[in-house]
Amino acid sequence: MPGRNREIEALIEMMARLPGLGPRSARRAVLHLIKKRAVLLGPLADSMHKVAATARECSVCGNIGTTDLCEICADPKRTNGELCIVEDVADLWAMERGGAFRGRYHVLGGTLSALDAIGPEELRIPQLAARVAAEHISEVILALNATVDGQTTAHYIADELAPTGVRVTSLAQGVPIGGELDYLDDGTISAALRARKGI
Amino acid sequence: MPGRNREIEALIEMMARLPGLGPRSARRAVLHLIKKRAVLLGPLADSMHKVAATARECSVCGNIGTTDLCEICADPKRTNGELCIVEDVADLWAMERGGAFRGRYHVLGGTLSALDAIGPEELRIPQLAARVAAEHISEVILALNATVDGQTTAHYIADELAPTGVRVTSLAQGVPIGGELDYLDDGTISAALRARKGI
Ligand SMILES: [Zn+2]
Numbered sequence: 001m002p003g004r005n006r007e008i009e010a011l012i013e014m015m016a017r018l019p020g021l022g023p024r025s026a027r028r029a030v031l032h033l034i035k036k037r038a039v040l041l042g043p044l045a046d047s048m049h050k051v052a053a054t055a056r057e058c059s060v061c062g063n064i065g066t067t068d069l070c071e072i073c074a075d076p077k078r079t080n081g082e083l084c085i086v087e088d089v090a091d092l093w094a095m096e097r098g099g100a101f102r103g104r105y106h107v108l109g110g111t112l113s114a115l116d117a118i119g120p121e122e123l124r125i126p127q128l129a130a131r132v133a134a135e136h137i138s139e140v141i142l143a144l145n146a147t148v149d150g151q152t153t154a155h156y157i158a159d160e161l162a163p164t165g166v167r168v169t170s171l172a173q174g175v176p177i178g179g180e181l182d183y184l185d186d187g188t189i190s191a192a193l194r195a196r197k198g199i
Numbered sequence: 200m201p202g203r204n205r206e207i208e209a210l211i212e213m214m215a216r217l218p219g220l221g222p223r224s225a226r227r228a229v230l231h232l233i234k235k236r237a238v239l240l241g242p243l244a245d246s247m248h249k250v251a252a253t254a255r256e257c258s259v260c261g262n263i264g265t266t267d268l269c270e271i272c273a274d275p276k277r278t279n280g281e282l283c284i285v286e287d288v289a290d291l292w293a294m295e296r297g298g299a300f301r302g303r304y305h306v307l308g309g310t311l312s313a314l315d316a317i318g319p320e321e322l323r324i325p326q327l328a329a330r331v332a333a334e335h336i337s338e339v340i341l342a343l344n345a346t347v348d349g350q351t352t353a354h355y356i357a358d359e360l361a362p363t364g365v366r367v368t369s370l371a372q373g374v375p376i377g378g379e380l381d382y383l384d385d386g387t388i389s390a391a392l393r394a395r396k397g398i
């Protein structure tokens with residue numbers, strides 16, 4: 001575009017591709033960053049470099065951290081026999097903001113979807129039964145979104161785990177139909193956890 | 200927050216402070232960036248470093264570029280005797296997207312505001328009369344937002360420039376009351392430019 005430098009143009013284009021941002025908010029954000037480049041743009045770039053170099057998936061649960069075992073999997077106080085299954089890391093973070101869950105997580109990386117040809121092998125499902133046995137899990141809590149795909153996945157996992165004899169529950173009260181965990185307030189998530197029921 | 204690494208936490212907090220982003224969209228954006236860290240996060244950080252190191256205000260018009268004179272001020276084809284006055288760089292970019300203006304710009308850096316104690320000295324207003332004389336400007340086009348402060352500023356500038364005898368016009372038709380330039384579609388801006396009238 002005339003009047004705009006090539007490097008600035010490239011930065012705006014990259015920012016505009018982020019979820020939740022469009023061309024207009026990307027332009028606004030970049031102008032804001034340039035105006036405060038010493039205190040904002042430089043430090044933000046440094047922070048991104050640091051995260052790009054260190055971020056990795058936890059080899060056990062799929063949470064994002066900077067070590068092979070994430071902070072939760074490495075915390076001996078989080079071994080209460082409960083394993084919470086979530087679709088993605090944003091949902092794990094939402095559960096943690098709720099603050100009511102003290103066990104460990106298993107991040108599926110999505111839901112089963114016939115339409116998108118996503119089967120169990122595309123998700124972190126095959127590892128699940130082994131984790132339940134190895135970590136002496138007494139209860140698996142399904143904290144999946146209240147969508148069709150989320151509920152299909154929940155039932156699939158409950159069936160898969162039936163031979164292990166582990167108790168399988170799911171978040172119940174408080175999750176609205178069609179609702180996604182990451183949109184809920186923290187109190188709602190805690191209430192849903194407390195009112196969980198057998199599946 | 201438990202379950203989230205300190206560096207990732209810091210990145211989310213910085214992103215959440217950008218205009219148009221909140222905590223939730225910042226979390227989504229950062230997770231997206233981490234998932235595609237090789238192709239997105241690294242290049243975005245590089246781009247930010249490049250812009251942070253090179254971005255600067257044009258010493259003549261206040262546009263953002265990477266050289267002392269911005270691309271527009273350095274372009275000899277943009278000397279048609281017209282000078283367009285805008286509040287900020289986002290408005291300059293909006294005018295350029297319209298594509299109808301072929302002269303040069305003068306970025307005020309805001310509007311006069313009694314409430315915020317912003318007087319002419321806080322803006323790029325004192326330099327204006329000198330530019331009009333030095334660059335043989337035949338017409339000053341006021342492309343300020345249709346807000347109270349924008350219009351107060353327009354009248355102040357028109358009064359300041361009266362002794363120079365230069366023709367002062369303003370964008371007219373098409374700019375809705377209370378509207379801000381950067382929200383308008385490109386065609387509206389072009390129409391408003393064509394229908395400009397004396398002030
Ligand atoms: Zn983990």
Ligand SMILES: [Zn+2]
Pocket residue numbers: 257258259260261262268269270271272273
């Ligand atoms: Zn310039």
